[in-house]
Amino acid sequence: QSVLTQPPSVSGAPGQRVTISCTGSSSNIGAGYDVHWYQQPPGTAPKLLIYANSNRPSGVPDRFSGSKSGTSASLAITGLQAEDEADYYCQSYDSSLFVVFGGGTKLTVL
C-alpha cells in the first residue's frame, strides 16, 4: 500500500491529453512538501520528469506539466506520443522526512 495514491493505469490516443493524479495527505503533500514526477520506460531506471510540483528539467518537452493543490498533485501530458508509453511515479517527503512514492501509473498509448 503506497503512501501516495495513483491510478494503476491511464491510456490515450496519439495527440490526446492525459492526466495522472497523485493523492496524498496532510502529512506529506498537504504539509507543503514538493511533489516530483518520474518517468520509467520498460527496463530502464526512472528519470526525473517534473520537480518541485511544476518545473521541468532541461531536455523535458513542454508537453509535460505538473501542478499541485492541497493534498494532491497532477501530471498532464499533451500531444501524446508513442514514446510516452511508460510507468509514471509521483514522489514527495512525509513529515518524518521519509521519502514516499506513489504506486505508479502505467500509461498506454493506444
Add this chain to the structure above:
Amino acid sequence: QVRLQESGPGLVKPSQTLSLTCTVSGGSIASGDYYWTWIRQLPGRGLEWIGYVYYSGSSYYNPSLKSRLTMSADASKNQFSLKVSSVTAADTAVYYCARHASRTAMIDYWGQGTLVTVSS
C-alpha cells in the same frame, strides 16, 4: 554530469546479508545539499524507498525495513553502501542508488539499477 553505479553480488542466499556499493562520479558525496539514497523495485512492482545516508554517516531508514538495514558513506572513496540482513525471496528486486536533494527530496540522478536475486 553526476553518475552513479551500483555494484555487488547478483545472487544472495536466503538468511544471508545483501551488500551493495554505489560509486559516484562527477560530483562529491560530501556536498551538504544532498542525501544518498537506496530505492528498490520488486519484480513487476512500484518503487520502494529503502533509506538514505548523509556523507557524515547519519541515516534515515524505511520503518518497514529498518531492523535489517545498515547504510554507510565513505567520502574518501566517493561511495555509499547498503546492507540488508536476513534476506528472503521477498527481497529479490532491482536495487537503485540515487541522489536526492535534502530540502525537497527531488531525486535528480539515478544509477542504472542492479538486480539482486535471493535464492539458494
